[in-house]
Amino acid sequence: MAEREKQYTIDILASMAERTIKRLWIIIILLVVLLFGTNAAWIVYESQFQAVEVSQEVEQDADGYGTNNFIGGDYFGSAESENDG
Numbered sequence: 001m002a003e004r005e006k007q008y009t010i011d012i013l014a015s016m017a018e019r020t021i022k023r024l025w026i027i028i029i030l031l032v033v034l035l036f037g038t039n040a041a042w043i044v045y046e047s048q049f050q051a052v053e054v055s056q057e058v059e060q061d062a063d064g065y066g067t068n069n070f071i072g073g074d075y076f077g078s079a080e081s082e083n084d085g
């Protein structure tokens with residue numbers, strides 16, 4: 001009888017292991033599909049935007065001390081620009 005019970009226990013454990021392995025494969029395949037899906041969604045999202053190039057002409061007076069800086073905003077007061085756009 002003991003030999004029969006051992007074989008029965010081994011069969012139960014083997015069938016449980018088979019089910020577990022099958023579930024793990026399903027989870028792995030699902031995760032790979034979801035990974036490709038999220039990457040595809042990011043590609044679609046990023047392709048909605050266009051690269052815009054903005055150029056402007058600037059005239060500037062230098063102070064003669066080697067500092068020649070262009071600042072496109074407020075710098076110790078208000079900045080005046082002919083090219084607002």
